[in-house]
Structures are given as C-alpha cells and as structure tokens.
Amino acid sequence: MIELLLSHTDYLIRGFAINLLISVLSMGLGTVLGGALGWLRAQRVTALGSVAHMGTNVCRNVPSFVLLFYMASMIPSEVTISGTIMAVPLWIKATLALTFPVVGFTSDQSRGYFAQRMAGLTGARETFVVAWVQYFLIILMASATASVIGADEIVGRANIVISQNESPQFLLLTYLYVSFWFLAAGLALTSAARLLTGRRGVT
C-alpha cells in the first residue's frame, strides 16, 4: 500500500506545485491591487478613498469558494485571440477567484501600514510581513478547493489515485500524505517568516 502511494509521489508533487503556483500568483496579484486600494484609503482624498473602501468591502465579504464557481461559469472556457482559439485553463480561473480575498486583506493591512508610516511609527513593515505570511497560509489551504471546479491540483489528483484502490485505509493514507505536504509547506513558510522578521529585528 505504501509502495503504491510512493509510486504516485511524483504525480502528487506536480499537483502540489500547481497549488503553490495558484497561491503565489493570487497573493502577488492581490497584493499589488490591494496595496493600491489601501494606499488610496490612507490618503485624505475622501471620494477616491470611499470608492476604495467599497471595493475592499466587496472583496472582503464575498467567499472565495463561491467565487470559484462564479469564475468557472461566468468566464468563457475558450477565448479567441487573433483568430486562434485558446482554452482558459481552470487553474487560472481558480487563481482569479482567490485573488479577491487577497485584495480585501492587503487593502486593510496596507492601509494600516501607510497610516503607521505617515504617523512615523516604527515596526509597520514587520506587522505587515507577519500578517501577510499568515494569509499566504490561508490562501495555500484554500487552493485545495480548486479541485471542486475540476482544476488539476493535488487534492483532485489524490482523488484520482484513491479511485484506483478502494480500501478506506489507502484513502486515509493518501489524504494524510497530501496533508503532510501542506503541513510541511505551512511550517516552512512560518519558520521562514520568523527568520526574516527576526533577522531584521537584530540588524
């Protein structure tokens, strides 16, 4: 049973790479957009600030799980670019869905960051980095839901592996193995963050 699982390791890890890709892209895109919104909110210009506030509210309050289905059904599965038909892969739709909560989060965090900077407070960057890494963890966990719209990632792949062997023990073993990868990535991420902020504290 364990040999069977290990023989699928390569396949599963490639799936996990897609989870990481989805998470990194949505964190990147969401941070840029959310940072812009947060900066607008930290300025004293009220008109733009309230628009940014509204946008943040929408991003913060709409569940990414619902957005997954929204993107899956509302974005066309194929687009025509200069005459050739290009398929829109499901992982891109999942990335877009997960970008929304990141925008809401970064907007809130960066508003605090800009406000602290303006007030001349120190330690704003550390606060931001620590919260950002914690959120990265949440988004990484959420990337596992991409399988419900059929995106190819580790949980979907695990279900394919499980369908080849029907014992409940094998199912538990496979899921625990997949959990291990998430756990390892999560621990690596938090300890990297601790190292980063710790070192900066020393210098």
Added chain:
Amino acid sequence: MIRVLALVLGLLGQGALADAQVPAAADGRLAHILQRGSLIVGVKTDYPPWGMLDAEGTIIGLEPDLAQLLAERLGVGLELVPVTASNRLARLEQGVVDVVIATMGDTATRRAQSGLLQPSYYSSGVVAYVPADSPYQSWADLRGQPVCMTQGAYYNRTLEETYGVAGQYFPANREAKMALSFGRCVAWAFDDTALVQRVLANPEDGYTVMQDRILVTPWAVAVARSDREASLGRFVSAMIGEWHSAGTLLALERKWQIGESAYLQGLNKVWSTPGACLRGADGLPPACQGAPPFAAHEDPRAPPDWMTRLRDHTGIDVLVLHEAYTRGRLAQGLGMTLALSATAILGALTVGLLLGMMDAALQRRGVWGQVLLLPQKLLVTLARMTPPILQMYIVFFGLGGVLAQSAIITPGAFATAALILSLYAGSTNAVLISHALAQERAVYPDAGVWSLLPHAFQRAYDGLVATCVNIVKAAGMASAIALAELVSTVNLIVSEGGDVATFMNGLLVFYFLLMLGVLWLFRLLRRWIVGSEA
C-alpha cells in the same frame, strides 16, 4: 453520369436503401469542406471505447471510425479535433469543426441550440452501479434510498421526481464513485455506456450494473444549425441511415467489443425493410429515428407576468423559480446554509472557549501542564495547516468508510461539515482567547480563569468576529461532500436551465448581505454583553 444518378436519387428522396451520395451541387458548409479537401470532426478522447487516445496519442474509437467513413465517402481527408461536453456545440457554431460525433444525448434543449441530425446513431440510458452482492437490484428497490449522482447530468431531477431516489450530488464522477465505495450511498446512477465499460474494465472490483436501464436517450450527430437542412446535414443523415441498414454500427460495436445493443439491432431491422425509411416532407418516420429526444422539464403553467417583465427590462431571469420544485430546493439550500453557519459559529466559539481556558488553566501547572497541553497544541497546528476541504474528505470518506465497516453509525454530511468547521475556526479562536486571558492575568494576577473571561472575551472580540465570518464563508465547502446547501443548489439550478448570470450574481449578492448580517448580529451581541455588565 454521376450527376445524373445523383439527380435521379435526389428526386426519389434521399435515404431509402441506396447509398448516401455526395450531392453534386453542394452548398453551405459542404462546399467549403470539398474545397478545403478535408473534413474536421469533433470527437471525445475520454470516453472509451467511443472516443479515446491510444498509446501513441492518436484518437481512436467507434466515433472516430464513423468520422473516417464520412470522410472516405466525401473523398476528402479527415481531421479529428478533441471536444468536451461543455464545448462541443460552441465549436460547431464557431465553425471550428464541421461535424460533431461526441456521445451527445439528443435533448429538446440541444435541438434548439444546434443542428442535431436524425436518425440517432446510438443511445444511452441510466443504470445504477452497485456492489455485486447489493440487495438493491432495481429502480423500485432504490426508491427512498441515498443514490450518488454526478452534478450536471440532465436526468438527475427525473430520477428524484419520478423514481423517488434521494440524490446525493457530487462534483465529479470520481467523488461519486468514492462515496459509493465508502458507504455514503447504496448506488451510483450514471450513463450505462460509461458504467458498463467500467465494470468490464475492472472485473475484479466486485461491482456490477443493474439490468434495469431507464430514461433511454438517443445520441445524435450534429452539424451547425444552418447546415441541418443544407446539403451537409442531408448527406450525414443519409449516411447514418445507411450505417443502420447495412449493419455498419453493429459491426463497429463488435469491433470495439461493446457487444451488439438491442437499440441498434432494432434500428437495423427497421432500416433494412425496403421502403420503410423514406424521408418525407416532415422528415423520417418516427420508427426510423430511434428513441424520442429527452424532453425538457416544462411547467404547463406560464410564468407570472412580473417575471417575464423583469427579464425583459433588466435581464434578471428568474423564470425557473416559478416551479414549486425549484423554489423548494432553493429554500431548502438557503435553510441548510444558515443552519450550518449558525451551528459552526456556536461550535467554533465553544471549542475556542474550552481550549483557550484549558490553555490558560494549565499554563501555570509547570511541566505537567505543558505535557497535558501537547494534544491541544497539535490539534491547533494540524487544524490550521491542513486544508479544511481535505479534512472534510478525511472525515467523510475515510473515517466514514472505517466506521461503516465496523457497523457503527457514521456521521452524516451536516455533522461532518459542522465538526470540521468548528474545529478549524475553533483552533484559531482558542489562540485568541488564551492570548486575551494571559493579558488579563497580567493585570489581575490573582483572579481565576472564570472571572477573567468576560473581559478577555471583549479583548479578543474583533478577532473572534473575523474567524466566525470566515466560517460562514467556508460553509459552502460542504457542497463537496454532497450537503445540499446554497452553493450546490444554485449549481444544480443552473445545470437544469436556470440563467447563469442571474443565479451566480444573486449568490454573490446574497453572501455579501449575509456577511453584513453576521457582523450586525455580533455588534448586537457585544452591546448586549457590555450593557448587561454596566
């Protein structure tokens, strides 16, 4: 000479027993195909043996063979393009493919969208996939029983309404099959074509399909809507008739080891009777077409006036809601989402409070306290660093499977989802509460844990609210383990013909308002706590 022959045959009416001829004066798409010198056919690649990839990656199967026969008769080359259930009709109308032969069921809805041709060339029905020793061997046995289904299949609703099964909807085939393996339902209802092949491919698995095949739906070859009555449509229709009369389809079933089907044997008999299948002014005689198309669910009553006006003026299309069945489902889904959210919020606060207080009480007990806290620390780390959807699968399928084998009552989808969400959010709450308690203790070193709690609760309030809002957001995940909550209900309604834009936007707006509502309730709660203390 050929021109004259074609003209004569044309006058006699196409079809009959004569071979299908390439029309001399081809119009529309067919003229384009002949000029291009190749026929482009959309086929499946994931439906063995109807359409699949061989070891070299070449598309082979029964349907590619039919495409080859069309190209040979036209005297042109053949290009096969993989299509899926969701894009095959769009590819036709876009003009990317000329013809689609892709396991497509002939339904009234699709007839309105594309040029579906008669006669049908194959058929599928619905069967139940059950363990070989299952006591459920007919649809009558399955009445009232939990039956796994794949979301989006067009016959799911009929199975519930007419055959009385309790549908458990899963996002994909593999989850539906897993749910059956791990005792979450007694049967999996799906296309007989796919399930019979699954049984044949895995004889050692111990599963079988029941003989009782229902809701037989013909499969249709399709061309673009404008070509249905043009020379391409007429040519392909005549070819299908020829395949029936000459026994070509039966021969292909034998070639691909599917075994001759009664449906094709029947059509072969009708088509080989001389003069029986002549195309008249209103098409082929019914007996020559095969089974009738799958009818759409249509309520005889017209939708209320305001619904039609709303759609015409705003584009908001809620016409499907005039059916009591759909309305009832939506209300049920809504109730389920609210019940799950409320249960999970209470669960998360309880778990957070218990674990947080345990942490605060044991922190002062030295080494033994630390040892006793280890399981709690482990739980918090595991709950936070394992995706909740994976936790649900583990408990629902894994634990459920083990418990089912030991004949203990297994937790249902609702209990599983409520438990996982409570633990996931509860572990975050526990950290917040134990921090707050530690801060309170720094102010009042001698006070007991209980007396510190109200102030600690207020201190941790914002964090607790954020976690609880997150649970409500995550509650939709329970649809992955077949809980009929709002997200899965909306998906179901859309797959049964509800307007995608209206329902998806409506779902987003609903969740937005729900979050505001939850925040408002928490604000009331705080005012109540602060007020009662004053």
